[in-house]
Each structure stands twice: as structure tokens, then as C-alpha cells.
Amino acid sequence: MAILGAGAAGIAAARRLLARGLSVVLIEARGRVGGRALTARIAGQAVDLGAHWLHAADDNGLVGEARRLGLPLFDAPQEPRLILGACEADAIETRRFHEAWADLDAAISEIGAGGDLLPASAAFERLAPQARPYRDTLAFAHGPFACGVSLDTIGAADFAAARDDLDLFVAGGYGALVARLADGLPVALSTRATRIDRSGPEVRVETDRGTLTARGLIVTVPVPVLARGDIVFDPPLPAATRDALGALRPASYEHVVLSWPGGPLHEAANTTVAFDGDADENLGLLANFDGGVLHYADLGGALVGRLGSPEARAGFARESLSARFGRDAVAGLRVLHASGWGEDAFSACAWTIAPPGAHGARAALREPIGGRIVLAGEATSSTLWGTIGGAWAEGERAARDVAGLLAGVSAAST
Template identity: 35%
Template sequence: MNDYDIAVIGAGAAGLAAGLRLQGSGKSVIVLEARDRIGGRAFTDTATLGLPFDCGAHWLHAADQNPFTKIADRLGFAYNSRISWADVIRFGPGGPLPDEVQAEAVDEVVAALDRIGAAGATGLDVPFSDRLDPASRWNPLIRNIIGQITSHEAENCSTLDYARYVEEGGDFPVEAGYGALVARNAEGLAVTLGTPVTHVDWSGPRVRLETPRGVVTASSIILAVPINVLIAGAIRFTPALPAQLVEAFHDCPMGVSEKLAILLDRPIEGLGHLYGDVIDLSGKRAPFNLHVNPFGRPLLVSHLAGANGLNIERARDDEVMALALDAMEDAFGASIRKRVVRMLRTHWASDPYTRGGYSHAKPGRAASRLLFSEPVGDRIVLAGEHCSIPHYSTVQGAHLSGIAAGEKALKLMG
């Protein structure tokens, strides 16, 4: 814990990728992580429910282009490459909605997302909400799905930022857990855990990092922490970071993305591994997302995002369970209440080392993301999903940004 060529702050997917890139470079490197584990928002909990559950990242997004698809193949991690629209079911009171209603829901969701993407593709940087049909009865579902995609409300998301995102190539869940895959890929990388950086002093000839375990100095640093941690000022900088960069952080904040997992006594009968939503067409209750029987496991998982996710994150356990049970009863009948064994819920929004879900640019501010690719004062390099234009909000975006950050840090050293 003293002097290094390069210090990496954060051991999420971005920091781990940076550390791996710097291995064998001939430079002295330290990777500092505030938590007592690696992976950041890519974390597979195997203890609470007695089976793998991804508390955060779950999908191999854009799988054909995602480097973790090949990493999974190399390390022997299985993933489901067969998920399609046929595996998405909308439930209402009494079970699955009629086929024609299911089809209408799919058509409306796809049309809305197409309108949002088309607006951004023409260069328009306006709110998603500008492209929603106010007369559509499916707006609650569409907004819920937008929340899952962006972790924000439709009014707070840029169409241009969305249009720059690359999503082709499938979205595949990882059987043993995406977080477990990220951790396995980083085996052998030395990470100093339980060491939050509280102050970065880059006023002198070397960057000075203050931690509860002592001071670290380095020629340059890679700042691989979630953007909401930077917005909150959890790390103090001397001198302060450039005002334009700080403004850009506020232009691309993380929203709210929480998960709720309910362990059952056995899988739901008659259904395979599928995704869906429980919908109250009267509009009295927000749609309740469900991932049913993941990989044949006795689990129901709900992804709760945006304003709804924030309300859930702040609610008591009994309140969350009551909401979940009402939705589950609509979908599967009253007997489902007796089959609940245990519940696990996440608290990313209030976690001091995360403070949210994932980033999305505000309307009119998509260009701000471009600032994150430039080193600060030839001393500080940024990394994280917020730094990726085509793959923001994803593990692969963080991973690729970490590799790029490692290369930039080496270039700064000459």
C-alpha cells in the first residue's frame, strides 16, 4: 500500500478489465475495491437462496458482439440462447392473457421502441415520452419495459443516446450467473478489497489516494466507479474535477434498477423458463415483471425499475412481499401464497458504493457521454459502463471501457 505506476479505483467489470489489461505490462499496478468482493453490479449470490441468483447483471446483451460470450464458452459457463418473444407471456387475473391480447401487447411495445429508436437515428435528442402514444392502453407496460431497459422514466431518457446503443446479437441469461462469470474471468488478478478511496489529490507530481488503510500514490489512476458515486461526491478531488466533466456526470446519471427473488417449494408447473409481466388492465396496479423457472429452478424473479423500482427499494419487506403475492396470485392462483420459502431483494439505489442501476443520458444531453473518453489532466482515466457509447448500461460496455482505460493509462506513461 504505497507507490505504484497505475492505481485502479474500483473492481467492478471495468476495473477488473483494466487490471487484467495491465497485467504483464511491466508497470506496477494496484486495484483498490471498497467492497469485500469483486464484480460491482455483476454479483451472483449463491448463499441466500441456496442457488445462483444474479442480484445485478443477468443478460449477455448483444451476445454476438459481447466478449463475455466467448469468455463463457472458454470457461464452460452455459447460457440460454433460445429466449425469444415466444418465451414472454403477459399474465392478468386468472392466468395468461388471451393470445390476441398477448400479440397486441407485443406489437404496441415493439412499435413504441421503434419510434423512440427512429427519432434518435435522425439525430433528435428528445425524451422517450415524446414518442409514446398517449391513447395506448399499453402505456403502463411500455413505461415499465422502458424502466427495465434504462432504469429511468421515459421523460428522463434521450432518444439519441438510445439510438447509439447497439443491441443486435441476442440477450442470453447465464446459468451459473453473470456475476460468477465476471469473477471467474478475473481469477488470478490481485485486488485489494475493503479499501474505499475517499480523497484523490492530483495537485502534486504524483496522484495521492487516501483510504482507511493508508495512502497510495501513483503516476496515473483509472477511475472505475459508478457514475452516481461520482455525482454524490463520495470521492473528494483536489483540485476539483473540471466543471464540464462534473456537469456531464449529472447529464448521464444512473436510475433505479432493483430485483426481487422469491424462492418457491418447487418450479411453477406447466411452464418452462420464461419471462413475462403480470398486468392489471384496469390500471390500478403497475405491471409486475416476472422471470419464471429460470433454468428450471423454483424461482420467481421480478425486475423493478425507474420510479416503481425506487418505491419498492424504499418499502418494507412485508410491503414488498404483499405486492408480489398479489401479482403472483393473479398469475398462478391463490395456492401460490403457500409455496413461498424465502425472499431476496436488492438495494442498489441505497448501496453507498453503487447508488443506482445504470446510466442513461438525459434528453438533450447525449453528447455529454463523449467527454468520458478523454483523460483528465493526463493523470486520470475514466472507465465504466457510462463511458461506453454503444454498450452503456451493460457489463460488456464496462469491460471494454476498462480495457481501453488500461491502454490509455499506459500511453500516458509513455
């Protein structure tokens, strides 16, 4: 059995197939495992440069894996602090903001449950007048900060289907957890698949380091990479699969890692911060994450593309915080890292979203191809899309599906 991609989905699929007694090889274009989950040591702290939150902990299989390995888990903040200008909102203002936050969630869920034709932004029409002062902040926090796109872009049905109740952090980093789960797996690193020949009784996978054949294939390559044709399929993918790949949209979300000792939020441990301001020119903050002294300034949506590079995003984060808190307040601020997942040739996005009318594309991508090929990843999850937990669950699902397909082929041939 061959698996393209050694991110969370590929690792989960390989573990599941090996447990069934099947032989497996993982083919990974990068020189490392983990995909968009990557932990690095920065300033003496484990820092996730990609995925950080264990979203939807009650449905996230990686929570159980962390516990099995004895890794401590701790709660992630659910309600953000609100900063108006340079000052934190008072208790009354904060309560009203959180009420507006919950009301917007409920309105999007109601619209999404009724069909898949409206964008999530349609929910603003249902908010009470007292929520209007927070509209721009809510539009950023629910759009670019949560989804990587504006609420005009994502369908209400896709937004509403996402499970996101209890969130957790894992000690040592999410990327480190995913990489640890790949220990001992047969992985061919720095091996780029270029062509998939599915015309014969076996699947032939051509790479820049040779060709291999397999009875079945699981493809966990991100949707934008498949959609732009980096891997040629012969015969081509079915029209329904191509249409589904084209229906989903890449989301943009990048971390700027800051060291900011003595800054105005230095006492706020593991705290999300929402700022007032233009929804299209804003950022979110996770202050003193993992109980340490570093901060994430997170950018999302069209702003990421407009800035064009990690260096420009780092500059934007510094200037935004300077404009808000004053140049003296950011005198000790240092940018330690700025991510560039959108520019990464093997990712091309942070995750995918479904615009209005396209939520069903996720289910379409789960349909087997030619009886031997199955797609998996965050994009194929209808309820955990955009998350490493969703990719993990979909990898396990793909392993079950492909094993079942091949069992059916074997039974039919006897």
C-alpha cells in the first residue's frame, strides 16, 4: 500500500494499515514528516510554526494519542479579551462583546442548517442593534482569524458544520506530537510524486527518485496542490473529483512569533486577544502561549496575500502594535519568526474552506477513485475541516476504506 504525504492524515493511515497487517510505504516530498504541523525550538521554547490548537478535543483522536503517550494537555482560552484602542474593555463592554460573539455563532449556525446558498456574513443581518459596535471585530475574529478568509467568502453551511467546542494545547507542541507518532513508520522523505498511473491492475506511482507499484493508494496531498496539477493522474481524475477540488478554496493564515517582554499584555498567559479596527487590516494575538513568554500575532485572509511575504507580515505586525500601543511600548518587541504556508510549494495554503454551495465537495472527495485510490486530509472532513484532528480522522477513515476496497477485489478474484 502506498500513501502520498506524511502529514497527520498519512501518518494516521499508515498506522491503521500496519495494524491490519498490511505493508505500507509513505512517500513524502518534504525532508521531514508532519506537513502543516511543525514544532521548532525558538528562544528556548517549543513553538508550533503551523497548527497549534487541538480543536474539538472531544472529537479529536490526537487528544487520546497525547494522553496515551503521557503528554500533558491544558485548556486553551475560549473567550478573547477585547482591546479598544490601547486599553482593555471594561467588564460591561467585554460581556456585551462576548454576547455578540455567541449571537453571531448562533445566527451562522441557523443559516447554515437551512441550506448551503448563503455566505456566513449573512448572519450579520440577524444581530441585535447592541452588537453593531463590534461588527468589524467580529467579522475579523470569525473570518480571517478563525477561517482564514472573510465571512463573505465562506459558506454558512461550511462554517456551521465545523465542530469546535473544547480546545486544548499539548505540552511540547502539536507538531512534535504528530512527528512522534510517525516514529518507526516506513517513510521515503524528499521524494516527490509526479505521476499516478491507475490504468492497470496496480497503481504505479512515479516519483523523482523512481517508480513503485502498489495494490492501493491513499493521497493526502493538499487540495490546492492537486487542483493545480502538480501530480498527473493517468487516466485523469473523475470529473466529480476534479469539480470538488476546484470548488474548495485555499485559506490564508500565518503566525508571526513575537518576543515582547514587558509589553502591555505580558501578564496575560495563554490569552487570545481581539482588537477593534478594520476587519480587513487587523490581527489577532495569542499572548504568552503555552505559559511562556512568546506571543503569536496571527494574520489571515486576503491581507496575507496583499502583504506578499513573511517579512512583510512581520513588519505589519510590528507596525500595527506600534500604532495601537505607541512606539515606546514596542521598543523591546522582537520578531522571531513569520510563517509562509501559502508560499510553501507542498502546502499552498493553511487549510481549505467551502464557499456557498460547495460544502458537499468535501463528501465528494471521499468517494473512492477507480476502486483503488482514496483521498484524505483536512479538506475531506465535513466537520473537522481545517484541523490536524480532522486530517488524522480522515487518514484513519481512508485506511479503512482502501482496505475494504482491496478486500472486495480479492474476494471477487477468488
